[in-house]
Amino acid sequence: MIYNFDKIINRKGTCCTKWDSLEERFTRKDLISMWIADMDFKTPDFFTKALVNRIGDGVLGYGCRPNEWYESVIKWFNKRYSWKIKKENIGFVPGIVLGLCHALRCFTKPGDKVLIMPPVYFPFKNQILAAGCKVVNNKLLLVEKKTKKGIVERFEVDWTDFENKIKGCKMFILCNPHNPGGRVWSREELKKMADICLKNKVMVLSDEIHCDLYSKKHIPFATVNSKQALNTITFHAPSKTFNCAGMCASEWITTSKAIKDKFQSYLSAGDFDNAHCLAYYPAMLLYSDKGEEWLSQALSYIDGNIEFVTKFLRENFTIDGKQMVSMILPEASFLVFLNFRNLKMSQKKLVDFIINDSKLALNDGSTFGPGGEGFMRLNVGCPRAVLEKALKQLLVAFKKKFK
Numbered sequence: 326m327i328y329n330f331d332k333i334i335n336r337k338g339t340c341c342t343k344w345d346s347l348e349e350r351f352t353r354k355d356l357i358s359m360w361i362a363d364m365d366f367k368t369p370d371f372f373t374k375a376l377v378n379r380i381g382d383g384v385l386g387y388g389c390r391p392n393e394w395y396e397s398v399i400k401w402f403n404k405r406y407s408w409k410i411k412k413e414n415i416g417f418v419p420g421i422v423l424g425l426c427h428a429l430r431c432f433t434k435p436g437d438k439v440l441i442m443p444p445v446y447f448p449f450k451n452q453i454l455a456a457g458c459k460v461v462n463n464k465l466l467l468v469e470k471k472t473k474k475g476i477v478e479r480f481e482v483d484w485t486d487f488e489n490k491i492k493g494c495k496m497f498i499l500c501n502p503h504n505p506g507g508r509v510w511s512r513e514e515l516k517k518m519a520d521i522c523l524k525n526k527v528m529v530l531s532d533e534i535h536c537d538l539y540s541k542k543h544i545p546f547a548t549v550n551s552k553q554a555l556n557t558i559t560f561h562a563p564s565k566t567f568n569c570a571g572m573c574a575s576e577w578i579t580t581s582k583a584i585k586d587k588f589q590s591y592l593s594a595g596d597f598d599n600a601h602c603l604a605y606y607p608a609m610l611l612y613s614d615k616g617e618e619w620l621s622q623a624l625s626y627i628d629g630n631i632e633f634v635t636k637f638l639r640e641n642f643t644i645d646g647k648q649m650v651s652m653i654l655p656e657a658s659f660l661v662f663l664n665f666r667n668l669k670m671s672q673k674k675l676v677d678f679i680i681n682d683s684k685l686a687l688n689d690g691s692t693f694g695p696g697g698e699g700f701m702r703l704n705v706g707c708p709r710a711v712l713e714k715a716l717k718q719l720l721v722a723f724k725k726k727f728k
């Protein structure tokens with residue numbers, strides 16, 4: 326089956342956050358929407374057809390998690406990541422942000438310190454604060470690396486700062502792969518993080534929602550050090566992978582019986598591990614050969630989009646030979662962190678330039694925390710023609726203002 330990712334789908338008027346909340350969030354409606362992390366591609370239609378059939382049954386009562394749901398998760402992790410997990414290691418939660426919210430409340434007390442690596446997915450900070458904990462920022466370093474493709478910017482861990490700041494922390498929330506930096510942490514980096522956390526008795530919540538969107542082999546954090554794995558919860562979902570974020574269906578995995586029992590009791594007591602009656606279908610249907618077939622085509626389309634942005638920026642956004650708008654080349658997923666620092670604008674002016682001059686809705690880099698200033702996040706999970714139109718709008722605005 327060949328999927329068509331070029332097809333432009335009008336999502337306006339479908340109660341979708343990405344296109345239907347532009348005015349509320351960006352003060353105007355006439356923008357190309359490339360912010361929140363869902364894609365404008367059709368969710369695999371073998372899956373949506375199965376949902377239509379299920380709805381056609383006519384009874385939308387309470388759902389329950391069948392054994393098949395667990396089997397699908399087990400098979401997916403074994404096949405893709407050679408991680409052999411068992412049914413008793415797996416739990417359900419209707420969303421990863423909700424999972425983080427509950428894990429913070431279950432395993433920390435107000436006042437505890439929780440480390441994150443900004444610039445990072447902003448709900449990490451918001452959830453830590455909402456749980457009454459203190460945020461400890463281990464800011465990532467922006468470095469330039471020489472590669473075969475030329476000089477590439479990427480984020481790396483500031484290890485001295487990490488080792489200093491982790492002392493006294495109760496928890497570390499890791500983004501693996503990293504959003505918005507697109508880093509796929511290497512085995513060595515993950516092992517170093519795990520060793521340091523183990524030494525300091527720090528629990529890790531590893532958010533691996535973007536991990537399937539990587540064409541090579543992702544390494545689950547919990548597989549690099551079996552002792553630290555006993556103080557870790559991994560969160561994962563089919564939502565980013567298969568563009569079904571609205572289904573509210575995620576998994577959490579731990580090899581620690583103590584953590585499993587404690588977290589499961591907490592979730593069950595509050596009825597937080599229940600969802601609507603369609604929520605178990607994404608894992609059951611999409612963690613499959615058919616799902617992988619769709620995914621591999623989606624990944625090569627996304628790679629093409631990333632290459633398109635790389636080339637477009639390099640060829641068009643220069644002044645006197647200097648590249649004025651660059652990007653961090655993502656190793657995974659469909660989010661590109663654009664670097665506007667050479668334009669030397671305040672963040673407020675940059676945001677205004679993107680919205681009002683370029684007519685684009687992107688994520689403001691500064692919302693991801695320290696290190697995000699001067700950046701804007703571009704979602705390239707869209708048909709190439711839409712991406713091209715967006716970059717051309719940006720170029721027209723750039724030429725008008727800077728050339």
Ligand SMILES: Cc1ncc(COP(=O)(O)O)c(C=O)c1O
Pocket residue numbers: 362419420421422423446500504532534535562564570575
């Ligand atoms: C790192 C990360 N975690 C979690 C989420 C959201 O997950 P959920 O919709 O399951 O709460 C996102 C969405 O962009 C994300 O990038």
